[in-house]
Amino acid sequence: MHKVLFLVLIAATALTGCSTFSELSPKPPISSAEGTYIELKAGDNRFDLSAKNKYYIAFPGTDREGMALALKSDQFDVLRFYFTSRFDDGKGEIVKIKEMEAAPAGFRAWKFERSGQTHYWVIDSVTADLTLNLQYRYLPDWRFRFESTFAALEKDHQSAIANRLYVDSLGSKVNFQGFQFPTALAELEKFIGIQKQVQAGLTQLKSVIPVASQTSADPSFSSWNQLSSAVADELAFQNLYLKLLKAYRLESETRNNPAMLAGSIEVLSDLLGSLNRFPAGTQSEILKTFRPRVQSLTSWFDQRIRQKQDIKPFDENLASVESLYPLLSLTPAADFNQVVGFRNRFNQNTTQLSTLTSTLEKLSGEVSEYQGWPTSDFYQGLVRRLENLQSSLPRVQTSEYGTWSGTRAVSLLNGQIRSALDQYNKTLSQYRRAGAAAGTISQLKNENDFKSILSLLNRNKDLGFLLAQYRGLDEASVNAQRDSISANIRNHEFGAAENGLIELNRDTDYLDLKAILPYKSRTVRDLEQTLFQTVESLTDELVSGFMKENSQTVDAVDSLYTASVWEPVYTISYTTGNEGDLQKKNQAIRDRLTRLKTVTFPENAIDLIYRDFLSNPSANGVAKARAILAHGKMYKGTDQKIKTAIAEVDPMLAKRITKPTQYRKVFVTPVTSNQSGSNDYRFRMNLVMETDAAFPVWDINIKLPAELAKNASQESWFESITINGKPIKNEGRIVIEAPTAANDYTARITPIQTNKGKENILDVQFRHRSFKVHEISVMTQVPLIRKN
Structure with a gap:
């Protein structure tokens, strides 16, 4: 029959002529309904394929979304094939549909791209002639993925099923005598690992099943439920079995090692905590085994207490052993209760000791870490916390x-409790004292009384922690004294400032004198310098202001030079440095004042007053001239211009005439001070004219203001005229010509013989009813030859 089908296929291929692929048309036709795997056959026979030909099978589409086609065969390795939604005898572009992943061996699956559209499974190569063994199935794509994974999980679950004999029949059928615990535990732990992996896989696999299909009616979900329950049950059993094996292994390994048993007592706790899950016979065997083992630990605990060499809490897993007694339905014996009582009392004391010491350390840390100066409240809080410990010491x-x-x-x-209690009482007392001191210090700080604070702290030097909290106190004390001294300096209270400096320099009341000394010394030196500079600058400031204010004063000028401003505002008498240097500094101020008094001030005043005088001699000229003379008496400078100004207004200084025929102006001031009547006037001339004559003779012309000469024709305008102390009279050869309007009020005296190469002082005195500066001009010339 196979040969007939094969011939039919060849004939069909031949009839198509140019066809490259032969269609395989199964009978019965392919059904697109979801179901189980159906074998593809032509009636009762399978398809025979030739290695020379290519084939395809058309799979009708389905109206359901998310459907897939699954194929099952053991011949996939000898076929080359693909799945596509469009096929035209291999012509045109071939768009292959990607296979679904995770398909088990012997299975292939593809998702339908479009519902209702025919898809094609195309065989484009057969490696050898064969009879096709192929089954197909339409199913939702999620179900294929589910079944592929589920089969593997189920297989893993079945591979890790543990033997239940020892759990169900311990004591009646089996015991652990000679039992190979390492092998059994390794196998069991491996099984547990596998079952946990299966359980995790099932949890993940559930998400593959659509929510709508997660009902008991769905075969996939039903299978998932059954396997999940089986895995959970098996895991619960295996964990119970694991506790049993671990406990009996411990019992076997610790028969001569109570320390190991006590150290691993949680293994027994795990077993006994699940005791009611075992069959009754197994429970009895467990109690029979472990009751004496637990009771035997009492003597070991006694030994451990006697061997103990420290004050750490007594543990040794005693609490865990104690918790086993009710699990074993045992009443503790008296000796065991005594061990528990020792543990409770010892551990209570160690715990309270630890609490005490840690509290003391914590409070000490808080004290050392406290920022700023402590308050009384801070220490009162510490005292309260210590007092709260009294009931639990x-x-x-x-x-x-x-x-x-x-x-x-x-x-x-x-021993340690005694030491801790001593420290507790000492600390409590010290914190109380510190609180009282901190309160007083806060008040003194508000008063800026740092010296009293230092004195208080130095009386409590045993409170080192308290002193450490006032780290900046020494500097603050120096700064407070510095600020007070600086304020006195700024307020020009120099005596108080200097006394403060002396006190600061001699001050030794500090918490750490050695540490603060360099800073204090620098502060003292800086204040010394500031004090001197302030004294110096204030002195200069007062003098400068005085000079500026009085540079044009013309009245009572003599009194200006007796003012206190010419003395330093303060003479510093104390120094931390060289006494000679201080004296030099003080002398430098006095020297500068002397120069200001004898040079700078008179120079400036004379210059200003003289320029004002020259601009209008008649405007208060007498006062200005006399002011210049008063300043001139004090002047020790060398400025020739200033000296000339003094000379020009000094009636007693002879004004030089060096060139004949040139008038020399002279400012004539009264030598008396009758401001409303007549005054005496005087001017002197030094006649040192250049001449070749051995016995020079001169005409002296004195040009007078009209107000002086207007009455000279009726009365003499002068009272005396002398030359080198000898009177000149209008008699003999000497002619004194009266000044008149006709001669421009010029009085001529001729002939006057002078001493060549010597000073020749012409001294003229007159009286006039005025109190002002008169401008007179004097000229000498060789005598003119006149007709009688």
């Missing part, structure tokens, strides 16, 4: 420890 005990009262651990604990 550890106690020194001996007899209370019973048979263990003489052990090393008890002795050590009592």
